[in-house]
Amino acid sequence: MRNWYTKSTEDLCEAILSLQTKEECCAFLEDICTIKEIQDISQRLTVAQMLSQGISYTTICKETGTSTATISRVSKCYEYGAGGYKTVLARLNKEKKDA
DSSP states (O other), X not given: OOTTOOHHHHHHHHHHHHOOSXXXXXXXXXXXXXXXXXXXXXXXXXXHHHHHTTOOHHHHHHHHOXXXXXXXXXXXXXXXXXXXXXXXXXXXXXXXXXX
C-alpha cells in the first residue's frame, strides 16, 4: 500500500467517486481546494495530455506556462507512476470519440 494511503485518503477517494455530475464535481473541488490548487491540478492534466501527444517540453512550457520541473514531474508520473493519468486520459479520449 502507498505511504499516503490512510482512512482519510480512502474517504476522499470514496467522496470523489460519489459525485454524479460535472456540477457536483466543480462544487466539491471549489469547497475542498483553493482556486490555485484547482488550477495547478488542471494544469498538470493538460501537461499530461500534451505529453501523451508527444509534444515537447519546450512547447508545453511556452503554451501552458508550466515550469520544466513540473513538466518533468508529470512526465515521470505519466510514464512510471500508478497509471492514473493514463486511465483518465484514455477515458477522456474515448468520451470524445463517442461524442
